[in-house]
Amino acid sequence: MTDINRGHLLTEQNNPHSRNLDQLSTLELVDVFNREDQRTVEAIAHARTALAQAINLTAASLRDGGRLFYVGAGTSGRLGVLDAAECPPTFCTPPELVQGIIAGGAASLLRSSEALEDEAEAGAETIIDHKVTRRDVVVGITAGGTTPYVHGALRAAKQCGADTIFMACVPAEQVPVEADVDIRLIVGPEVLAGSTRLKAGTVTKLALNILSTGVMVKLGKVYGNRMVDVAVTNTKLRDRAIRILCDLTDLDRTEAGDLLERSGLQVKVALVMHLTSVDQQTAETALAEQNGDLRSALANTKQSTSQSAI
Known part of the structure; x- marks a missing residue:
């Protein structure tokens, strides 16, 4: 992708509502977070059409024998791994059906290894290593939209014929991407400038909740609102x-x-x-x-x- 001035990205900008964060009382600090967090729900509402498209596309692929892969780095990668890990106990799915891939592998879940997100080739290699095919769906998750590891994975996935979904918290005009479904979760600048584990992380978790649960509903793993495919393991x-x-x-x-x-x-x-x-x-x-x-x-x-x- 072309070089982007990351300082102009929405996720990197300064939030005018929290400029005096270090001078607020504790209660005022909590109130600022609470007001800003309301934007995560609004962002989901604005992305409703794209989320519905992602659910339908993914359900069709899984019904045809495909798999769902989440790919990300840092917080985005951890959230993808978390959502994938929760599918087997909730819906009794085999572990290989929904998989989370994070730059740096399992070690990155516990210890930050953010430098690895700059390796587009590594993202492409992991798609090859997982033997992704045209039946599969690959979701690239990147709050700021620019993570080379994710873009490398998405390009490789498209070359394999897989369906691709892009999930980011910046407008499409800031980071244009070619994907079958483009989900933009616009929550604005963070309370702590640039810390996308905050609103961006929250809205990403909300979106992944909707995506995976919606897919499982479409696959018949829910009856009414009951998780009738629950794995009885404890x-x-x-x-x-x-x-x-x-x-x-x-x-x-x-x-x-x-x-x-x-x-x-x-x-x-x-x-x-x-x-x-x-x-x-x-x-x-x-x-x-x-x-x-x-x-x-x-x-x-x-x-x-x-x-x-x-």
Whole structure:
């Protein structure tokens, strides 16, 4: 990309509302942050169309056997890794389905290695190393929009035929980018000038929440507003699974716990078993035939059961 005067970037500019930050009382300091943070919600509202496009594009790719990759450096990279790491326990997805890639690798999650973000070649290499294909989606996350590591990764992804999504907190006219979906999260200058772990980090987390959750809804991993694909891996998640079964059926906790065990700790399977009076294997088959969509599996199984009874 062409050379850019980073001092002109919106994320690097001085915020007039916090120029006397070091002279404020503690309460006044908190109030400044609170007022500025309101802009993160406004930014999401302005990016709603692009976010919807990103959800639809990603869901279609994952439904076709693709994967979702987040690529970033520093705070942006850490937020991508965090969102990817939370998909398996929340939606019972395999770890390879949503992956976070950060410049510098795992070590950068705990210790800053910001110099690595300047290596565009490293960004391209990681795309090759992950064997990205035309079925995949690569999301480049960079608050200021200029991170060479991210741009190198996006260029390599496009050469592989993958769909690309760009997520930044600067206007497109400051940093134009060629991507299938361009998400601009405009929150203005930071309270602490240039510290994009603040508003830019918050709005990025909000956007990633919406993107990954929206995709999983489209993939049938949600029923109503329940995480029916939750991985039952600890006491808390087991309790949540039982509460979901109790809320969606006429069972008490003991009966729901027994049903959960008989389903192999699979909430969706348990619901199909109970609501259509079939065994575990039949329920699993019904869900597989509908690509895991619980609502469709229930409708089809009920229809099949009714026809069999005639």
